Amino acid sequence: xxxxxxxxxxxxxxxxxxxxxxxxxxxxxxxxxxxxxxxxxxxxxxxxxxxxxxxxxxxxxxxxxxxxxxxxxxxxxxxxxxxxxxxxxxxxxxxxxxxxxxxxxxxxxxxxxxxxxxxxxxxxxxxxxxxxxxxxxxxxxxxxxxxxxxxxxxxxxxxxxxxxxxxxxxxxxxxxxxxxxxxxxxxxxxxxxxxxxxxxxxxxxxxxxxxxxxxxxxxxxxxxxxxxxxxxxxxxxxxxxxxxxxxxxxxxxxxxxxxxxxxxxxxxxxxxxxxxxxxxxxxxxxxxxxxxxxxxxxxxxxxxxxxxxxxxxxxxxxxxxxxxxxxxxxxxxxxxxxxxxxxxxxxxxxxxxxxxxxxxxxxxxxxxxxxxxxxxxxxxxxxxxxxxxxxxxxxxxxxxxxxxxxxxxxxxxxx
Amino acid sequence: xxxxxxxxxxxxxxxxxxxxxxxxxxxxxxxxxxxxxxxxxxxxxxxxxxxxxxxxxxxxxxxxxxxxxxxxxxxxxxxxxxxxxxxxxxxxxxxxxxxxxxxxxxxxxxxxxxxxxxxxxxxxxxxxxxxxxxxxxxxxxxxxxxxxxxxxxxxxxxxxxxxxxxxxxxxxxxxxxxxxxxxxxxxxxxxxxxxxx
Numbered sequence: 001x002x003x004x005x006x007x008x009x010x011x012x013x014x015x016x017x018x019x020x021x022x023x024x025x026x027x028x029x030x031x032x033x034x035x036x037x038x039x040x041x042x043x044x045x046x047x048x049x050x051x052x053x054x055x056x057x058x059x060x061x062x063x064x065x066x067x068x069x070x071x072x073x074x075x076x077x078x079x080x081x082x083x084x085x086x087x088x089x090x091x092x093x094x095x096x097x098x099x100x101x102x103x104x105x106x107x108x109x110x111x112x113x114x115x116x117x118x119x120x121x122x123x124x125x126x127x128x129x130x131x132x133x134x135x136x137x138x139x140x141x142x143x144x145x146x147x148x149x150x151x152x153x154x155x156x157x158x159x160x161x162x163x164x165x166x167x168x169x170x171x172x173x174x175x176x177x178x179x180x181x182x183x184x185x186x187x188x189x190x191x192x193x194x195x196x197x198x199x200x201x202x203x204x205x206x207x208x209x210x211x212x213x214x215x216x217x218x219x220x221x222x223x224x225x226x227x228x229x230x231x232x233x234x235x236x237x238x239x240x241x242x243x244x245x246x247x248x249x250x251x252x253x254x255x256x257x258x259x260x261x262x263x264x265x266x267x268x269x270x271x272x273x274x275x276x277x278x279x280x281x282x283x284x285x286x287x288x289x290x291x292x293x294x295x296x297x298x299x300x301x302x303x304x305x306x307x308x309x310x311x312x313x314x315x316x317x318x319x320x321x322x323x324x325x326x327x328x329x330x331x332x333x334x335x336x337x338x339x340x341x342x343x344x345x346x347x348x349x350x351x352x353x354x355x356x357x358x359x360x361x362x363x364x365x366x367x368x369x370x371x372x373x374x375x376x377x378x379x380x381x382x383x384x385x386x387x388x389x390x391x392x393x394x395x396x397x398x399x400x401x402x403x404x405x406x407x408x409x410x411x412x413x414x415x
Numbered sequence: 416x417x418x419x420x421x422x423x424x425x426x427x428x429x430x431x432x433x434x435x436x437x438x439x440x441x442x443x444x445x446x447x448x449x450x451x452x453x454x455x456x457x458x459x460x461x462x463x464x465x466x467x468x469x470x471x472x473x474x475x476x477x478x479x480x481x482x483x484x485x486x487x488x489x490x491x492x493x494x495x496x497x498x499x500x501x502x503x504x505x506x507x508x509x510x511x512x513x514x515x516x517x518x519x520x521x522x523x524x525x526x527x528x529x530x531x532x533x534x535x536x537x538x539x540x541x542x543x544x545x546x547x548x549x550x551x552x553x554x555x556x557x558x559x560x561x562x563x564x565x566x567x568x569x570x571x572x573x574x575x576x577x578x579x580x581x582x583x584x585x586x587x588x589x590x591x592x593x594x595x596x597x598x599x600x601x602x603x604x605x606x607x608x609x610x611x612x
Binding site for chain 1: 436437438439440441442447449557570586587591592593594595596597598599600601602603604
């Protein structure tokens with residue numbers, strides 16, 4: 001009887017309390033975004049630009065080969081300097097911390113690098129004693145946010161809120177991949193001299209720099225004294241610049257601009273070869289321009305092909321032939337051999353001496369070699385991809401041989 | 416022979432069926448709804464001292480939108496005469512796994528469920544069987560058990576970012592562009608009956 005009462009008591013207690021506890025529910029929304037960062041140039045200019053000991057590469061940007069040195073930009077952070085006498089064993093020498101740096105070029109021992117809105121000139125004749133020799137202020141003015149007079153940049157940031165939304169603490173953000181600077185940084189992951197995706201280039205004593213819509217010309221005939229000459233409006237969507245034979249071939253996402261730079265102080269437009277909206281690095285030889293069009297990221301047209309454009313009459317470029325590709329990114333031309341970075345699909349080499357039958361002259365397709373850009377250098381073919389910055393012996397274009405890879409802590413994601 | 420605890424048994428097994436009662440709440444409103452969910456629990460332990468057993472606990476809890484399998488440690492303690500009903504105290508604690516839940520992965524996104532650390536203290540009585548070395552048990556307790564529903568968009572299409580088998584530590588794991596996480600801390604009154612042997 002006593003036990004029965006105990007059970008009744010327990011049941012009563014249980015039924016009273018059964019629904020008394022309420023669940024707690026909460027939500028978090030974490031997202032990667034580009035947060036605007038406002039900077040005063042006077043603060044940026046006050047920072048030291050002296051080289052510091054070698055740093056590990058996090059995120060490789062543009063690559064530049066100069067003499068026995070390999071320079072690798074860390075987007076928005078600075079430039080790594082490698083001794084590349086032996087491409088099988090590149091040695092990390094030092095790092096020049098340059099905020100806002102995305103491109104570089106070297107002319108007669110003078111390294112040019114952008115520092116947000118300024119152009120810097122470093123004397124690198126003694127690689128152990130690199131020093132700033134000139135700062136040309138306020139030339140890349142597209143970075144100024146004119147309402148505040150400050151620079152606006154975007155920082156890849158991870159934010160957490162309690163709900164999915166794009167506003168955060170009264171600040172505005174943009175999705176990564178949707179911001180122009182992010183797109184530029186992404187695209188900038190592999191630019192360089194000899195590379196098809198460069199934004200700085202040198203020709204006939206002048207430095208040419210492109211941003212999204214402007215070509216800027218600098219006189220560097222006196223290498224240590226760069227002088228800004230003029231900006232030239234190009235139209236939106238400019239991506240790459242490639243110099244050849246006193247001409248500038250400027251790749252945009254709508255086509256290829258050809259400029260006559262025989263008077264380098266005043267490049268004149270010769271023609272614009274238009275195609276569908278796509279991302280398109282360009283390399284050129286005397287008769288033809290080789291352009292890759294690809295889909296992905298901002299290049300949304302779904303076109304993946306290699307176009308051969310006859311430029312023998314640069315005022316009237318015309319399509320010679322188009323070859324379907326898988327997802328071509330950067331490309332490189334070394335004599336008659338063409339190398340195409342096919343993104344996640346690998347890397348292809350072709351004999352391009354007969355432009356009408358490039359597809360029949362594919363020499364090698366290395367599917368394991370995921371790549372976004374390449375630079376045929378004097379000693380090695382430099383390939384940039386998820387494995388880092390790798391160098392290949394390409395003395396036999398039909399059989400590339402890996403020499404070395406510089407590991408990076410934040411490898412490029414290949415889509 | 417009557418069921419006895421510490422004096423006679425070196426090991427103890429307890430199987431329980433029960434109900435978990437509480438109020439579920441929607442995320443964006445204060446609206447609540449009564450819920451009553453099925454629960455199963457098994458304990459096997461060793462005597463660590465008279466009337467105290469320590470061992471492993473395994474269970475199954477079927478909440479409205481998720482089924483959890485709690486795996487953890489348990490303690491059982493008894494108070495009373497050697498003969499007749501006894502008071503019983505217990506504690507189960509461990510991790511609620513979601514092995515039974517499906518992960519949905521598309522080209523663009525992944526959705527999955529994660530469990531969390533649970534705690535289940537309870538009090539009850541044991542009623543020894545008239546024949547055999549076993550006893551009926553009845554207990555009430557409080558069970559605190561979290562579970563999260565996660566939906567992540569991939570930073571690259573066609574990629575398959577790794578998902579941690581138990582719980583995602585990073586606020587935004589590698590390979591994801593965004594992650595929406597809705598966590599429910601189930602707070603239930605438990606009412607269980609079972610057997611000890």
